Amino acid sequence: MAETKAEAPAPTLPRHHTLWRRGQAAVRDLWIGGVLLALIVAFSIGSPYFLTRANWLNTSSTATEVLLLAVGETFVICAGGIDLSVGAVLGFAGTAGAWVMAHLISGSPAGASIGIVALGFAAAVAAGAAFGLANGFLVAWAGIPPFVVTLGTLGIATGFGFLLNNGQEISAIPGSVVTFGNTNLGGWVPVPVLITAVITIWCGLLLAKTRFGAYALSIGDSREAVVRAGINDRRYLLEIYTLSGVLAGVASVLVMARLGAGSPDSGTTDNLNAIAAVVIGGASLFGGRGTIIGSVIGTGIIAVLLTGLVLINVPPFWQEVAVGAVLIAAVYIDQLRNRKTARK
Amino acid sequence: MSARLAVRDLTKHYGGVQALRGLSLHVDAGEVLGVVGDNGAGKSTMLKILSGAVFPSSGEVLLDGRPVRFANPAAAYDAGIATVYQDLALAGQRDVVANFFLGREKLSGNWLARRVGWLDGKAMAAHTGSELARLRTRIPDVHLASRDLSGGQRQALAIARAAAWTGKVLLLDEPTSALGVEQQQQVLDLIRRVSAEGIAVILISHQMPDVLAVCDRAVVLRLGLLAATLSGTELTSENLVGYITGAMPGREP
Numbered sequence: 001m002a003e004t005k006a007e008a009p010a011p012t013l014p015r016h017h018t019l020w021r022r023g024q025a026a027v028r029d030l031w032i033g034g035v036l037l038a039l040i041v042a043f044s045i046g047s048p049y050f051l052t053r054a055n056w057l058n059t060s061s062t063a064t065e066v067l068l069l070a071v072g073e074t075f076v077i078c079a080g081g082i083d084l085s086v087g088a089v090l091g092f093a094g095t096a097g098a099w100v101m102a103h104l105i106s107g108s109p110a111g112a113s114i115g116i117v118a119l120g121f122a123a124a125v126a127a128g129a130a131f132g133l134a135n136g137f138l139v140a141w142a143g144i145p146p147f148v149v150t151l152g153t154l155g156i157a158t159g160f161g162f163l164l165n166n167g168q169e170i171s172a173i174p175g176s177v178v179t180f181g182n183t184n185l186g187g188w189v190p191v192p193v194l195i196t197a198v199i200t201i202w203c204g205l206l207l208a209k210t211r212f213g214a215y216a217l218s219i220g221d222s223r224e225a226v227v228r229a230g231i232n233d234r235r236y237l238l239e240i241y242t243l244s245g246v247l248a249g250v251a252s253v254l255v256m257a258r259l260g261a262g263s264p265d266s267g268t269t270d271n272l273n274a275i276a277a278v279v280i281g282g283a284s285l286f287g288g289r290g291t292i293i294g295s296v297i298g299t300g301i302i303a304v305l306l307t308g309l310v311l312i313n314v315p316p317f318w319q320e321v322a323v324g325a326v327l328i329a330a331v332y333i334d335q336l337r338n339r340k341t342a343r344k
Numbered sequence: 345m346s347a348r349l350a351v352r353d354l355t356k357h358y359g360g361v362q363a364l365r366g367l368s369l370h371v372d373a374g375e376v377l378g379v380v381g382d383n384g385a386g387k388s389t390m391l392k393i394l395s396g397a398v399f400p401s402s403g404e405v406l407l408d409g410r411p412v413r414f415a416n417p418a419a420a421y422d423a424g425i426a427t428v429y430q431d432l433a434l435a436g437q438r439d440v441v442a443n444f445f446l447g448r449e450k451l452s453g454n455w456l457a458r459r460v461g462w463l464d465g466k467a468m469a470a471h472t473g474s475e476l477a478r479l480r481t482r483i484p485d486v487h488l489a490s491r492d493l494s495g496g497q498r499q500a501l502a503i504a505r506a507a508a509w510t511g512k513v514l515l516l517d518e519p520t521s522a523l524g525v526e527q528q529q530q531v532l533d534l535i536r537r538v539s540a541e542g543i544a545v546i547l548i549s550h551q552m553p554d555v556l557a558v559c560d561r562a563v564v565l566r567l568g569l570l571a572a573t574l575s576g577t578e579l580t581s582e583n584l585v586g587y588i589t590g591a592m593p594g595r596e597p
Binding site for chain 1: 461
C-alpha cells in the first residue's frame with residue numbers, strides 16, 4: 001500500500017493497531033452469523049424435523065418475503081431513514097396485481113394468458129414503485145421526517161388495499177401464477193427463492209461496490225458532507241425509497257404466486273420482521289452503516305425462529321415475542337459495542 | 345500578471361446591517377494569505393461569498409482575472425475554490441478513501457461498470473494513499489473510518505481532499521482551533537506543502553502564532569473593511585493585534 005512507503009515520520013497509530021481496528025470490525029460483522037448457526041444447531045437438536053427438506057422449503061419461502069423487504073429497507077436505513085410502509089405496500093401491491101388480473105380474465109374470452117399474468121405482475125411492481133416514489137419525494141423534497149412519511153403511507157397503502165375488494169383477498173387469478181410460485185427446481189429450490197437470491201446478490205453488490213451504495217451510506221452518515229461535496233442528495237434519496245417500494249412490489253408478486261391470491265393484509269407481520277432483520281444484521285438506525293449480508297443473516301435468524309419454534313411445539317403466538325426480544329437484544333449489544341469504540 | 349483570486353469593492357448587507365463595506369484584497373498562486381479580525385469584522389461573510397454560499401450585494405470576485413459569480417458552493421468548487429469549514433464535512437463511519445473521493449468517485453473502466461457505477465476500489469485506495477503520502481499527512485491506513493482518526497488527521501484529510509480536487513484556491517476556516525499543539529504543527533506544515541504546489545491558500549484564523557508561522561502576508565479586517573495589509577517585517581503579533589483591536593488606526597495598503 002502506498003502509505004507504507006511514505007517518507008512521512010512514523011504514523012501516530014502503529015500499524016498493528018489499525019489492523020486490530022479493522023479486525024474488530026470484521027468480528028463485529030461475523031458474530032451475528034454465529035448466532036444464526038447456534039440457533040440452527042439448537043433447533044436441530046430440539047426437533048428431528050428441523051433439518052428436513054419440508055422445513056427448508058417452508059423456512060426459505062417465509063424468508064424470501066421478509067428478505068426482499070429487508071434488502072430495500074437496508075438501503076433506506078443505511079441512508080439514515082426508515083421505511084415503515086413496506087409491509088402495507090406489499091399487501092396493496094399484491095392485491096392491485098391480483099385485481100388487474102381478475103378484471104382482465106373476466107373480460108377475456110380466451111381466459112388466462114401469459115399477457116394477463118405479465119400485466120398483473122407489472123401492476124404489482126408499479127404499485128410498489130409508486131409508493132416508493134411518493135415516500136422518496138416527501139422525504140427528500142418536502143423534508144418530512146421518514147418516520148412520519150412512511151407511517152402515513154403505511155396507513156394509505158393499507159386502506160387502498162382494503163378498498164380494492166372491500167377488504168377481501170382476490171383469488172380469481174390465473175392458475176399459471178400459482179404454478180410459478182410453487183415450482184421447486186430440483187425439489188430443493190423454489191422459484192421465488194431463486195428470484196430472491198438473484199435480487200439479493202445484485203443489491204448486495206449495489207450497496208457495497210457501487211457509487212449508489214456509497215452515496216446511500218454517506219447520506220446516512222453525514223448528509224451535510226454529501227451536500228457539500230456537490231452530490232444531488234435528493235435524487236439519491238428518491239432512488240433509495242423507490243428501490244424499497246419496487247422490492248416490496250416484487251415481494252408481493254412472490255407472495256401472491258405462493259398463496260394463489262392477492263391479500264391486502266399479507267404483509268402485516270413482514271413489516272416488523274424486515275426492519276428487525278436489518279437491525280439484527282448490524283445496520284445502524286442512525287444511518288451510515290449496514291450490509292446486505294448482515295440483513296440476509298438477520299432474516300435467517302428471524303425465519304429460523306419462526307419455523308423452529310413451531311417445530312419444538314412452542315405456541316405460534318410466541319414467535320412475535322421472540323422476534324421482538326431478539327430485536328431489542330441486538331440493538332442493545334450493538335450500542336454496547338459502539339460505546340466501547342467511541343471511548344477510545 | 346493578475347492575482348489568482350481577487351475581490352474588488354465587495355459589500356454585503358443583511359437588512360440594515362453592513363457586514364462588508366467595500367472590501368478589496370487578492371491572493372496569488374502559491375501564497376498563503378492570513379485573514380484576521382475580531383468577531384463581526386466580516387471574515388465569515390467574505391468566506392461565504394468566496395465559497396459560493398451567499399451573493400455579494402455589490403462588488404466583484406475575480407478568478408485568474410476573470411469575473412466569476414457562483415450560484416452555489418458546488419459551482420465554486422467546480423471553478424477551483426474549495427472551502428474547509430470547521431466541521432470538516434467528513435462522513436465519520438466511512439473510510440478515508442470514501443471521504444477522499446466523496447462526489448469524485450473513480451469508476452472501473454469498462455462500459456458495463458460505468459453504467460452501474462461500479463467503483464474502482466483498488467485504484468481509489470491507491471490514489472488516496474499516494475496523495476496523502478505526498479502531502480505527508482500522518483494517516484496510517486486509508487481503510488480506517490474517519491472518526492477513528494485523530495483530530496489532526498481528520499483536519500489533514502479534509503485539507504488534502506480539498507487541495508486534491510480543486511487545485512486553485514483553498515479556503516481554511518480556523519483549521520487549528522480544535523487541535524493540540526503537535527497536531528496544530530502538523531496541520532501548519534500541511535498548509536505550507538499545499539501552497540508549495542501552487543495553490544493559493546486563504547487562512548482565516550484567530551491564532552496569531554499560526555498566522556505568523558505560515559502566512560506570507562496577512563490582512564486585517566475591521567468593521568467590514570480592510571484595516572491593514574502586513575507582510576515581511578511588519579507581520580508581527582503586535583501589529584496584528586493592534587490593527588484588530590483598532591489600537592492602531594486603519595489604513596489602506
